[in-house]
Every structure is written in structure tokens, then in C-alpha cells.
Amino acid sequence: MPLLRRGVVVCGVVQGVGFRPFVYKLAHEEGLAGFIGNDTDGVTIEVEGPGQRVEAFLARLRTEAPPLARIDRVYVRELASKGDKGFRIVASEVLGRVSTGIPADAATCPDCLRELLDPSDRRYRYPFLNCTNCGPRFTITRRIPYDRSQTSMARFPMCAACQREYDDPLNRRFHAQPNACWDCGPQLTLLDADGSAIAAADPVAATIARLLVGEIVAVKGIGGFHLSVDATNEAAVLRLRERKHRYGKPLAVMVRDLEAARRICELTPDEEALLRTPARPILLARARPGNRIAAQVAPGIPWLGVFLPYAPLQHLLFNDARVHALVMTSANLSEEPIAIDNEEARARLGNIADAFLLHDREILQRCDDSVAAVVDGAPQLIRRARGFVPLAVKLPLDAPPLLAVGGHLKNVFALARGPFAYQSQHLGDLENLTGLEFFNESLAHLMRTFEIDPRIVVHDMHPGYLSTDWAKEWATKRGLEILAVQHHHAHVAGCMAEHGLHGPVIGLSLDGTGYGADGRVWGGEVLLCSLSGFERFAHLDYVPMPGSTAAIHEPWRMALGHLHAAGFDVASPEVLGLLGAREREARILLRMMERGLNAPLTSSLGRLFDAAAAVVLGRRVVDYEAQAAIELEGVAVDEPDEPAGASAYAMEFSAADWTRREPAKMGITTLWRALIKDLRAGVGKARIASRFHAGVAAGFVRAAVLAREATGLKQVALSGGCMHNRRLARLLRAGLEAQGFEVFQHLQVSPGDGGLSYGQAAVASALLSSRS
Numbered sequence: 001m002p003l004l005r006r007g008v009v010v011c012g013v014v015q016g017v018g019f020r021p022f023v024y025k026l027a028h029e030e031g032l033a034g035f036i037g038n039d040t041d042g043v044t045i046e047v048e049g050p051g052q053r054v055e056a057f058l059a060r061l062r063t064e065a066p067p068l069a070r071i072d073r074v075y076v077r078e079l080a081s082k083g084d085k086g087f088r089i090v091a092s093e094v095l096g097r098v099s100t101g102i103p104a105d106a107a108t109c110p111d112c113l114r115e116l117l118d119p120s121d122r123r124y125r126y127p128f129l130n131c132t133n134c135g136p137r138f139t140i141t142r143r144i145p146y147d148r149s150q151t152s153m154a155r156f157p158m159c160a161a162c163q164r165e166y167d168d169p170l171n172r173r174f175h176a177q178p179n180a181c182w183d184c185g186p187q188l189t190l191l192d193a194d195g196s197a198i199a200a201a202d203p204v205a206a207t208i209a210r211l212l213v214g215e216i217v218a219v220k221g222i223g224g225f226h227l228s229v230d231a232t233n234e235a236a237v238l239r240l241r242e243r244k245h246r247y248g249k250p251l252a253v254m255v256r257d258l259e260a261a262r263r264i265c266e267l268t269p270d271e272e273a274l275l276r277t278p279a280r281p282i283l284l285a286r287a288r289p290g291n292r293i294a295a296q297v298a299p300g301i302p303w304l305g306v307f308l309p310y311a312p313l314q315h316l317l318f319n320d321a322r323v324h325a326l327v328m329t330s331a332n333l334s335e336e337p338i339a340i341d342n343e344e345a346r347a348r349l350g351n352i353a354d355a356f357l358l359h360d361r362e363i364l365q366r367c368d369d370s371v372a373a374v375v376d377g378a379p380q381l382i383r384r385a386r387g388f389v390p391l392a393v394k395l396p397l398d399a400p401p402l403l404a405v406g407g408h409l410k411n412v413f414a415l416a417r418g419p420f421a422y423q424s425q426h427l428g429d430l431e432n433l434t435g436l437e438f439f440n441e442s443l444a445h446l447m448r449t450f451e452i453d454p455r456i457v458v459h460d461m462h463p464g465y466l467s468t469d470w471a472k473e474w475a476t477k478r479g480l481e482i483l484a485v486q487h488h489h490a491h492v493a494g495c496m497a498e499h500g501l502h503g504p505v506i507g508l509s510l511d512g513t514g515y516g517a518d519g520r521v522w523g524g525e526v527l528l529c530s531l532s533g534f535e536r537f538a539h540l541d542y543v544p545m546p547g548s549t550a551a552i553h554e555p556w557r558m559a560l561g562h563l564h565a566a567g568f569d570v571a572s573p574e575v576l577g578l579l580g581a582r583e584r585e586a587r588i589l590l591r592m593m594e595r596g597l598n599a600p601l602t603s604s605l606g607r608l609f610d611a612a613a614a615v616v617l618g619r620r621v622v623d624y625e626a627q628a629a630i631e632l633e634g635v636a637v638d639e640p641d642e643p644a645g646a647s648a649y650a651m652e653f654s655a656a657d658w659t660r661r662e663p664a665k666m667g668i669t670t671l672w673r674a675l676i677k678d679l680r681a682g683v684g685k686a687r688i689a690s691r692f693h694a695g696v697a698a699g700f701v702r703a704a705v706l707a708r709e710a711t712g713l714k715q716v717a718l719s720g721g722c723m724h725n726r727r728l729a730r731l732l733r734a735g736l737e738a739q740g741f742e743v744f745q746h747l748q749v750s751p752g753d754g755g756l757s758y759g760q761a762a763v764a765s766a767l768l769s770s771r772s
């Protein structure tokens with residue numbers, strides 16, 4: 001029988017994920033000769049043998065790939081038979097341009113977990129065990145190719161036993177770069193708050209003892225430090241909040257396993273699946289009433305951010321039956337970057353933590369925990385970080401090498417080249433120097449990692465964003481082309497790009513704040529979008545924001561602006577009572593609005609939610625972004641006697657003069673009148689919040705219908721930070737689908753400002769390709 005020989009190149013995430021041993025085994029099972037090697041394009045394979053066996057090999061290559069691998073492309077070409085004997089793994093070559101993905105950090109796999117808890121295993125209770133199917137990757141890697149010498153494991157020479165595993169193609173640890181054991185790998189140390197070492201035979205046991213008496217321990221993890229405290233201890237959680245100066249914002253809770261998660265949260269099968277992915281994100285799920293979690297963990301809202309252990313050290317903490325649930329919150333002050341360095345942590349957290357559980361494996365990339373939720377039956381990333389970064393996201397068009405700098409809050413930048421965009425980890429707010437340093441640090445790292453040297457810099461249109469200034473300066477210094485993209489266009493373009501849509505589509509871009517093309521603050525936008533451009537079809541009618549950004553931090557101001565615009569006397573005792581405001585305060589704001597001083601106009605939907613929360617819940621001031629809106633979503637309940645949407649508060653539409661490209665205005669006066677009427681009639685908050693959500697959704701569905709009548713477009717892309725609101729997302733999709741629309745939502749990229757840079761990259765690639 002004639003022998004076939006095939007050359008195969010596999011691109012995607014195929015290095016550092018056990019791909020070569022997998023192929024080695026596969027070739028042996030099919031009795032094929034040849035070789036496999038990593039190269040800068042992915043892996044190169046040549047196989048030779050009987051035709052059927054080669055075909056079987058090629059099929060199994062795709063279907064049986066290891067769990068952390070992601071195959072983007074497979075190229076196969078015919079080669080002349082060489083009569084090889086046996087199958088070999090050849091050394092890595094470093095040639096040409098890099099296009100392989102660097103793997104993301106992955107949770108401890110079941111095999112490693114078994115070893116961790118097996119007293120007869122040589123890695124019993126070793127806090128840093130890992131294999132090719134699990135362990136740290138992105139956070140310990142300096143550059144690619146992903147090889148031990150390029151990681152922070154370089155300073156730990158392997159012992160003979162580890163080296164044998166590492167060299168054995170049939171071993172689970174074959175070329176597992178962070179491979180280590182008690183004899184040769186990183187170790188733990190426990191320090192006091194003042195930095196002196198605490199003598200403990202078992203630092204893990206000593207840490208548990210401290211946590212159980214309510215102490216706060218800073219625990220060095222995979223992408224940074226966590227501040228950890230017993231989540232069932234009310235006083236301890238409160239002390240953490242006080243020391244961290246973080247009062248309202250919910251804290252993430254880690255529990256032992258899925259069973260334990262089910263005890264504290266009501267989980268759907270989709271949510272359970274998301275909780276257990278190797279990325280192990282924090283999942284926002286509905287809290288089970290009467291669970292033992294301290295009320296201080298997530299005050300005022302019915303959800304909990306819950307996640308499962310993803311590092312061996314965390315599994316060891318939970319291996320003690322007395323540990324039920326631990327707050328594991330990023331060790332930083334408010335929106336500063338997460339601390340990663342031992343010295344940095346002790347300096348920054350000395351006043352917060354009672355003790356430090358450290359290790360000597362350096363974290364090379366800060367990476368917060370990712371946050372996800374199931375929204376309307378599909379997973380949604382709220383914060384894309386550990387476990388997802390730096391996996392590539394496809395672009396619908398090839399991009400020239402470019403950098404998209406994102407927005408201002410919750411910043412994430414994106415590098416793009418060819419068919420892929422690489423988003424950075426969540427970098428936090430770009431409001432101060434530390435934020436900007438983190439931005440620079442991460443950019444340098446990812447440019448080096450992916451060998452992308454941007455030729456174009458893309459930024460938001462907002463003239464006041466630090467990211468805009470930064471982009472202009474950086475581009476000028478390097479003589480690069482610069483491109484500004486409107487905020488809400490970038491949101492919708494991101495959603496389109498994820499689905500490979502070029503448009504035009506109807507884009508609902510619903511968020512808190514974005515700089516509009518007319519210089520006003522946009523946020524309740526119905527856009528007709530292609531990737532390269534947009535027209536504004538309709539928007540929420542403008543209302544003043546008395547005090548400008550102060551109205552974001554103090555929703556009662558926004559409520560006053562809205563009620564004034566809706567024709568209510570905001571100095572009346574009734575309104576003052578609703579908002580908990582003094583007459584003098586109200587009169588000052590009224591004057592600001594009448595004179596147009598420090599009262600910019602906004603069409604923001606986020607601000608409308610804030611205003612409604614201030615009126616319905618009396619939420620005067622917020623401690624964190626979107627708190628008021630989140631609380632309003634939290635209280636909304638569908639009553640059995642009221643079919644969803646039956647009593648939705650209506651919006652009124654101005655006749656759009658679409659021939660003159662005059663956008664339609666979505667009036668909210670009737671909505672406010674109906675809401676206040678319900679309040680006067682003593683209708684419950686749950687019902688009012690539900691009718692409000694239904695009214696907002698119905699308004700935007702109506703706007704989409706008008707847009708379809710004007711244009712014939714039938715596809716709707718949903719984007720913007722308001723899409724984190726699950727009730728709103730569900731109502732919008734249901735309403736739009738009932739009207740016969742095809743509806744798209746974000747999947748891999750956040751709909752909020754964390755996804756902005758991906759949308760900017762999509763817009764830029766479309767603009768640049770239409771130009772050539």
C-alpha cells in the first residue's frame with residue numbers, strides 16, 4: 001500500500017496546552033511516522049503512513065484536542081513520502097513573526113487536584129502543582145515562545161524527578177513550563193502585618209487559623225493579591241470594608257465547590273457551566289435567601305459574586321472543613337491596579353491586612369479575576385481578565401497593526417493585526433498615575449508578546465479622556481496615524497464584529513456616559529450602524545445633569561433634572577420628600593439648569609436609571625458606578641397578576657424628520673408622570689421598578705420598529721453598559737424578537753466600556769480597508 005505524507009500547520013492556542021504530547025500519542029495510536037515542532041506560526045506536523053490512518057489522524061486532531069487548546073486554523077499540504085521510522089518531537093524554532101496564541105491561566109485540573117489531596121503522591125499538598133492541562137500561563141510569561149526560560153519559573157531549576165516528567169512525551173507534564181514540586185519549586189511564607197516572618201510548619205494551616213478568628217489575610221495568587229476574610233463573619237467583613245475604604249461595592253466570595261455554590265446561590269445549568277470553566281470567573285448569581293454569607297458582602301442587592309478555587313493554594317484553604325466561604329477581593333484601594341509584588345503588597349496593604357501569605361514565584365502580569373454573568377441565556381463577560389486574556393478575538397476584517405486605547409473607566413486596550421484583536425486585561429480606571437502606569441506596563445508587555453508594532457492609534461472622541469491625551473501624545477511621538485471613534489458607535493461595532501456582521505444594522509447603544517458627535521453626553525442611542533460609520537436615528541430626549549459629573553455620584557440630582565424636564569415642580573414638598581432634598585439645594589440646582597450653567601444635556605439611559613432609583617428607592621448618593629441602577633434591577637419583581645409589560649410606562653416619540661436626518665426624540669415625560677402617579681397611589685416598589693424596566697424596553701423596541709420602517713433593516717445589535725442589566729436585556733430581546741427582528745448580543749467581549757477598544761479596532765479596520 002502506498003504511504004501518504006502530509007504537512008500540517010495548526011494555528012491557534014496550541015503552545016503550552018499539551019498539544020505536542022497529544023499529537024505524539026495520536027501519531028503512535030495511528031501508527032504514523034513523522035514529527036511535530038512548535039514554531040512561530042503554531043505547530044508544524046508532518047505525518048506519514050497508510051492513507052486511512054492519515055485521514056483518521058487529521059480528523060482526530062480537531063475532535064480530540066486537549067481541553068485548553070483552541071484550534072483556529074489547520075493547513076494541510078501534500079508531501080512526498082520520505083520513509084521515516086517513528087514519530088519525534090523536535091525542538092522549538094524561533095523564526096519569523098509570531099501568530100500563536102499565548103495560553104490564558106487555567107484552573108487546577110481534576111488530575112492535579114487528585115494528586116494535591118493524595119497523601120501518597122509526591123506533590124501531596126504542594127501549593128504550586130500544575131500540568132499541561134492547568135496552571136498559570138499569561139501571568140508568568142515574559143514573552144513568547146512560551147518556554148520555561150521566558151517565564152518567572154526560569155529561576156527554579158527542575159529536580160531530577162520533575163525533569164523526567166518534563167522530558168517524557170507520554171507524561172501529563174511533558175513540557176509543562178511551570179512544572180514544580182516540593183523539592184524544586186516555589187514555596188510559601190507567612191508574614192505578620194509588620195513584615196516579620198511567622199514561624200509556621202504549615203503556612204496554609206496557620207493562615208486558616210487566622211481567617212477563622214476573623215483576621216484579614218493578603219494572599220498572593222495567580223494574577224495578583226487577594227484580600228481574604230471569612231465571608232460568614234459579619235464583623236470581619238465590615239472591618240475589611242472600613243480598612244479598604246470600600247463601602248457599598250459587592251465583594252466576591254469563593255466557596256469550596258459547586259455543591260457549596262449551590263447552597264449560597266440559585267444556579268441555572270448555564271450558570272453552573274460558566275462557574276466551572278477553566279477560566280473560573282466570578283459569577284454574578286442570585287443569592288439564596290437565608291444563606292450564611294454576611295450581609296455586608298453584597299449590601300442592598302439580591303446577587304452574589306461567587307467563584308470556585310482555581311489555584312492549588314485555594315483548594316488547600318478550602319480543604320479544611322471549617323472554611324465555608326471566603327471573601328476574595330482584589331487587593332487594591334478602590335480602582336487602583338491590583339497589587340502583585342511582595343514588597344508592593346506590603347507597602348500598599350500594610351494598613352489593611354493582618355498577615356500576608358506570600359510565595360516566591362513572580363507575577364509578571366497583573367490580572368484581576370474575570371467577572372461574568374448569564375444574561376438572557378448566554379454568558380456575558382462583565383470584566384474580561386484572568387482566564388480569558390490574552391486569547392484572541394476574531395475581527396470581521398483584517399486589521400493593519402493597530403492600537404485601540406479604549407475609554408476612561410474600566411479601561412481595556414486592544415492590539416490588532418490581521419484577523420485578530422488581543423484585548424488587554426482589565427486595567428481599571430485611567431484617572432490617576434498608577435492607572436496610567438499599569439496601562440503602559442501592560443501595553444509594553446503585550447506589544448512584545450505579540451510582536452505588534454502599531455501603525456495606527458485609535459481613541460475615543462472624548463477630548464477630556466486621559467486615554468485620548470495619551471493616544472495623541474504617543475502617536476505624535478512615533479509619527480503614527482491617529483483615528484477618533486465615537487463611543488456608542490464603537491459599542492455597537494464591537495457587537496457586530498463579534499458576530500462577523502458588516503452592517504448596516506440597527507444598533508441600540510445604551511449606557512451611562514459617552515461623548516456624542518454633537519458634543520453632548522449621549523447614552524440612550526438608536527443608531528444605524530455599519531462597521532465604518534453610523535447615523536443617529538433616535539435618542540432619549542435631552543435632560544440637564546445639574547452639577548455635571550456630580551450628578552453621576554449623586555443620583556438625586558439626576559432625578560431632579562429629570563423631574564424638572566418632565567414638568568414637575570422640583571421645589572415642591574412632595575418632590576423634596578421623594579429625593580430627601582432641602583429646598584435650598586433644589587433651588588440652586590434649578591438655577592443651574594435654567595441658566596445652563598454646569599448642567600450639560602444628556603440622553604443617557606444610565607442616568608435615567610439612576611434618576612428612577614433615586615425616586616423609587618431614595619438612593620441619594622452612590623458608592624460605586626451603576627449602584628443605583630443595579631439596586632433598581634434588584635427590587636424589580638414580576639407580579640403574577642401582571643403579565644410582563646402589561647403596565648409598562650410609555651414613552652412618547654417626536655415625529656422624526658428622517659428625510660432631513662433629524663433624529664427622533666424619545667420623550668420620557670409620560671413615563672415619569674405614570675411612575676409618580678403609581679408612587680402617589682401607593683403601588684409597591686417591586687412593581688414600579690418592573691413597570692419602569694418594561695417601559696424602557698418597550699420604548700427602544702418601538703424605536704427599532706420605526707428605524708425598520710424608515711430603512712428596512714431587520715438586524716439589531718445590543719451594546720453598552722446597560723446591557724449588564726439582565727432584566728432589561730431579556731425584555732429587549734423578547735420585545736425585538738416578537739417584532740420579527742434578529743437580535744445580537746456580546747459574547748466574548750464586554751458590552752460595557754471594557755469592550756470599547758475591541759469595537760474601536762473593528763471600526764478602524766473597516767475604515768482603513770474601505771480607504772485602500
Ligand SMILES: [Zn+2]
Nearest residue numbers: 109112131134
Ligand atoms: Zn493539571
Ligand SMILES: [Zn+2]
Nearest residue numbers: 159162181184
Ligand atoms: Zn521537582
